[in-house]
Amino acid sequence: MSKLNKDILFLIFEELQDDSTLLFSCLMVNRIWCETVIPILWRKPWHYAIDYHKKFSLYYILTSYLSNDIKEFLTKKGIQISGQSLAFDYLSFCRSIDIKIINDIISIGSSLEYNKFLLQEEIYSLLIKKCPEIKYLNICGTYEIVHLPEAKVRLESLCELTCDTLIDPKYFYRLAHICQQIQRIIIINKNLKVNHGTIKLIEFQKNIKYFKWVDEFKEDDFWELLEDPYTENFNVLKKHANTLNHFDINLQFDDEFFNEYDYSFLQDAFLELYNLKILEIEAPIFLNNDDYFSKELEMVAYRNLEIIEIDVIDIYQVTCIVKNSLCLRELRVNDFDWNYDNYYNDSLNFFRTICENCFLIEHLTVPMFLENQFIEFEKLLKNCQNLRLLYLKHTTNIKGGNELEFGDYLSNVLIKVASTNLRKLIIPFDIRFSLKTLETFFEKWKGRPAISIHFDDYYFYQKDDSYVKLFDKYKVEKVIKDIFL
Incomplete structure (x- = not known):
């Protein structure tokens, strides 16, 4: 290994450029290794x-x-x-x-x-x-x-700029005239009103691919003081729809007052960004049940989307987003919002949309299924054969008393149709497994890759030593990789 050609070593170390521990250890092997690693470490020496x-x-x-x-x-x-x-x-x-x-x-x-x-x-x-x-x-x-x-x-x-909005606009004007090929812009917003310098900076760019906006207000009462630092920035960002493929937004908001603020600036921008590959949003953009926004979502096709990571979203709206996303690999949702009157139809339509369009999905978050949705949920699992992680989200629409029945159903359908690539399950409070059901499941899971299971209802499994002993047994047999209680 120490006698590898220097060019080959460089290519290997390039792949390891984010692993500082390993790269620093390579410095001590010999002079050739040291000379090859130093230029890589010093490309971004403050990065480690x-x-x-x-x-x-x-x-x-x-x-x-x-x-x-x-x-x-x-x-x-x-x-x-x-x-x-x-x-x-x-x-x-x-x-x-x-x-x-x-x-x-x-x-x-x-x-x-x-x-x-x-x-x-x-x-x-x-x-x-x-x-x-x-x-x-x-x-x-x-x-x-x-x-x-x-x-x-x-x-x-x-090609990459990180800045905050407390900067005097004149510095942004200077950057806008010097730098017009920035591909990644990360803006830390600490200003309660608009900074016109960031608008010019965004406007002058010719090849923005990644845009990140993070609010970091220090004022406890920022909500009452907040003017509008957003609209003009996000309006000019729409001009980069052809190149922008990664949209990462984290807005600071007050749960008590978010309905009082107009988030149409973000909705309007999102509707224009049709070339997105990665969407990450932590903001109440999808919480105000805006009928106009929902109708517009029905008309937009995000055909290149590969990763969606959203804090909270209405089930109907996320269905609109993924319906034409044939390349989708990850759908990560922290929580689903819903209209209680339409929950059954909206969640059923969601399952069908995933089943019919998301054949490449590897990481999937879904709302908890109802008893009369078993068939659609089974079809989803059968069609999504690249699935590696399945996250079932708890919902208050499920009536208590059927938790063990849901556990029996889920264990049976996983054995019957789930992808052999499945590596992790996250199980909500709505599902419980009896000791017998779990033992049967683990026995039938043998021969597949070891699985990790996270139980939200950890008290149920901790109160009985029999569960702990069962988990330990199948860990030894390498049926289970990890159990999170």
């Missing part, structure tokens, strides 16, 4: 899970690049500066700047605010001069770096 307050190596590497005059000046100010020589030209490999983490590293040199300011000026200037091109930039916290003389040349190739 390191406690920089206790690790001085990055600080000493950065300060080693400073000129002797600057080192002498900073030393006189009482700032610790490294005089060590470097084995590699590390910054020549660097393609990222993360202001927050770099500021943490800089604080190693001195705890005094003025000294940290002096270091920041020198280190930022050093990075923007030494790094050949910046692909990844996180400017949450300090923004002046975009006005350094070399910024235009270094940042024009930027």
Whole structure:
């Protein structure tokens, strides 16, 4: 292994670029391995899970690049500066700047605010001069770096930007003119009103593929102070419908007042983004039972959708979204909302839609079936033969008293038609298994891959040692991988 061709090693290490523990261990194998790993580690050196307050190596590497005059000046100010020589030209490999983490590293040199300011000026200037091109930039916290003389040349190739909305718009205007090929934009929204700089930044881009918006308001009474930081940003985002394929939205909202806020900006944007592959939404966009929005969803085809992850959604609306999603691999829903009068028809239609359209589905969340939906649920399992995880969600529409009958039915139908790829089950309170039913199920599951089962109603299985002994027995026999109680 240590004699592998250097090009082959590089390709292997590229695949491991997110595994910092393994990559750092590779440094110690030999010189060839070290020379091959260093450029990969230093592409995004701030990316790895390191406690920089206790690790001085990055600080000493950065300060080693400073000129002797600057080192002498900073030393006189009482700032610790490294005089060590470097084995590699590390910054020549660097393609990222993360202001927050770099500021943490800089604080190693001195705890005094003025000294940290002096270091920041020198280190930022050093990075923007030494790094050949910046692909990844996180400017949450300090923004002046975009006005350094070399910024235009270094940042024009930027492909990923993380920023917050407290930044003065003029810095966004500068970025918008320099960087127009950003593919991933992550906006941390801390502003209760619109920042017109982010609008220009989004508008000027030519190839946005990933957009993430996260609210992080510190005010406890943000709901009363909230103006509209959203509408203009999401309106301009619609212009990128051709390229945008990953939409990740996390809005901060108050459960008590969400019906009082107009979320049409998000609904309108979502309806336009027809090329999405990944949809992640934690927001009350699907909770206001807007008839107009539901009708519009019926007309939109999200044919490229592969992953849907939503906090809460109405069953009818999610059915509209997945009905033409023939590529769907994951449907993750934390909770289903429903109209009680229409629950039976809406949930039945949901089962049929999954059954008829989602043949590739691997991870599936479904509402708990009713007794008169057994046939449709069985058809769903029979058609979804790529299924690896099945998550049945508890619903208050189920009347108590039939939990063991549901357990008998589910164990039988899983043995009869479930995918041999099935690896994990999450069982709601509405379903309980008798000891005999479980033993029969495990016996018949033998020969398949080991399964993990999570029981929401864990008290039922913990109160009887017989269940624990049964689980232990089939773990030893490798029928069960894990039981979560």
